[in-house]
Amino acid sequence: MISLLIEKYAPPGNGLGFYQDKAVFVPQTVVGDEVLVTVEKEKKRYIIGRLEEVVKPGSKRRQLPCSHYAECGGCDLLQLSYSDQLELKKEMLVQVLAGAGIQAAVNMVAAPSEFYYRHRVLFRRDRQSGEFGFLRRRSHQVAVVPDCLILAQVMKSLLAKLTALPMLPKKMTACYGLASAAGNFAAAAEIGRKYQAIPGISETVSENYGFGDLELAASGFAQANPAITRLMISELMKNCVDACEVAELYGGSGTFSLPLATIAGNLTVYESDPAAASRGRRNAARNGLENVRMVSGRVEKKSLPKALDTLVVDPPRSGLQPVIIEKMVKSRASRLIYISCNPATLARDLARLEAFDNGFVLDSLKAYDMYAGTTHLEVMAVLKR
Ligand SMILES: C[S@@+](CC[C@H](N)C(=O)[O-])C[C@H]1O[C@@H](n2cnc3c(N)ncnc32)[C@H](O)[C@@H]1O
CATH class of the missing domain: 3.40.50.150 (Vaccinia Virus protein VP39)
Structure with missing residues (x-):
């Protein structure tokens, strides 16, 4: 475990400290944090660290609004107020x-x-439990986050529907979810490298950004x-x-x-x-x-x-x-x-x-x-x- 002070930020927004002349990038930190960090990756000139403990918080650190933050790889800046983000x-x-x-x-x-805005997302599926969530930080494991703070409420209805479906294919590893601003949702299952329809859930939604009806597919690109x-x-x-x-x-x-x-x-x-x-x-x-x-x-x-x-x-x-x-x-x-x-x-x-x-x-x-x-x-x- 390394002990260090976060001195500044580095793109795209990680905290940056130094340990024995090596730069240490630590996600989820703020300037002024004194932290304990484990080494996730070490290269000649830099280390990527994982935040284990905030020993002394920097002045801009706020109370975390999400209890899944440490394990889930979905967000990186929740330790800062929205204006500081x-x-x-x-x-x-x-x-x-x-x-x-x-x-x-x-x-x-x-x-x-700031919250409940996300209308398009890739849900990952846990191989063992079959539950849907997001990848953990720098991992292929799934964090199940039923009360996610950034997902639009309608996406939670989609999650509930997916969870209630009795016969999802065993080989389904992920699912694209898309919801319109009006509150309709669509989904597409990822099986192998292909996308397939999920019986009982639409593949498309109709969105309207003020210039007419726009059909968008869960398996294609859409703004989030x-x-x-x-x-x-x-x-x-x-x-x-x-x-x-x-x-x-x-x-x-x-x-x-x-x-x-x-x-x-x-x-x-x-x-x-x-x-x-x-x-x-x-x-x-x-x-x-x-x-x-x-x-x-x-x-x-x-x-x-x-x-x-x-x-x-x-x-x-x-x-x-x-x-x-x-x-x-x-x-x-x-x-x-x-x-x-x-x-x-x-x-x-x-x-x-x-x-x-x-x-x-x-x-x-x-x-x-x-x-x-x-x-x-x-x-x-x-x-x-
Ligand atoms: C960031 S998305 C933007 C899509 C669209 N502007 C929107 O807001 O829904 C990029 C799009 O470029 C398409 N694309 C990727 N590579 C391309 C290429 N070489 N030529 C044409 N289209 C490409 C993708 O299929 C995708 O639909």
């Missing part, structure tokens, strides 16, 4: 951007609700926090108000496409998952949006429309491939809205986009607290030539 997330984002040479004023948008998604849509609309020819890369089933289609003359949406692209097509048709063209397949292999003024991208955590960046820079678009769930790849890509002659330069940036209680956030960056 926001402050820390902002500081971490600024640090990550600065590391890539990007200086930015970060405007942080708080979640309307409807309240924050609405705020992001409204900001996206403001930034695209005079857009005419728009390309949306990584469009999913149309969360951002439906609103964009109401202002764009033409909208071309690229999505690699054929099921999501088909749903996107149906979602546009159902809402009478005739100006949307859904292109199914990896965007790396597709060409962008010739006449283009606005690009909107919302890539997975891995960010943008260099080939996509090149395509976007060569396009005629004068504006790029980059929505990101990973500050590290966003920072890398912003630097790459800027490095071209007549590349895209960061104009403004807002960070949205889509996942309160955790180190995760969503960022919307607006870039101009």
Whole structure:
């Protein structure tokens, strides 16, 4: 066991102390904490520690609101008040951007609700008991958390329904759950590497972010926090108000496409998952949006429309491939809205986009607290030539 003082934070929000000249990263700590830590992983220059005991709390440590916090890997920042969480997330984002040479004023948008916000989640299933929960921190074991603080109440109804189903396949290792803001839920079982419907539970929900009905599948991508998604849509609309020819890369089933289609003359949406692209097509048709063209397949292999003024991208955590960046820079678009769930790849890509002659330069940036209680956030960056 190591005894140390948490001196500062390191991205994405772990406490950082030093032991015999080695950096020790300790999740779930605050600056000023004197802690006892066990070594989970040791490398030449650093250690990843597990918090065992807070000997003396730092001044910003609050009473933990969740009794499962130490065992469950779902949250990382519950030891801080909500305003301190926001402050820390902002500081971490600024640090990550600065590391890539990007200086930015970060405007942080708080979640309307700190708790009970999460409408999409991957439940893991305990092999022995068959119960559903979340992975323990740095482990493959499952923590069962029936009174989870961040899950929307409707997701607890889904959990109860799953638990009551008599004949779930033994090989089901996980389950994607999705709930609409209106309170309907859907689920998909993970069996092997495939997703299957669960008899008695819908595979899809109908969501409405204010731009028509949107069918979303539990097995496909969907945003996790409807309240924050609405705020992001409204900001996206403001930034695209005079857009005419728009390309949306990584469009999913149309969360951002439906609103964009109401202002764009033409909208071309690229999505690699054929099921999501088909749903996107149906979602546009159902809402009478005739100006949307859904292109199914990896965007790396597709060409962008010739006449283009606005690009909107919302890539997975891995960010943008260099080939996509090149395509976007060569396009005629004068504006790029980059929505990101990973500050590290966003920072890398912003630097790459800027490095071209007549590349895209960061104009403004807002960070949205889509996942309160955790180190995760969503960022919307607006870039101009
Ligand atoms: C972060 S999600 C965003 C989806 C959508 N914007 C939304 O909010 O629902 C990223 C999406 O990109 C898709 N995707 C991943 N790699 C892709 C690629 N190379 N080309 C096109 N789409 C891709 C995924 O299937 C997923 O739907």
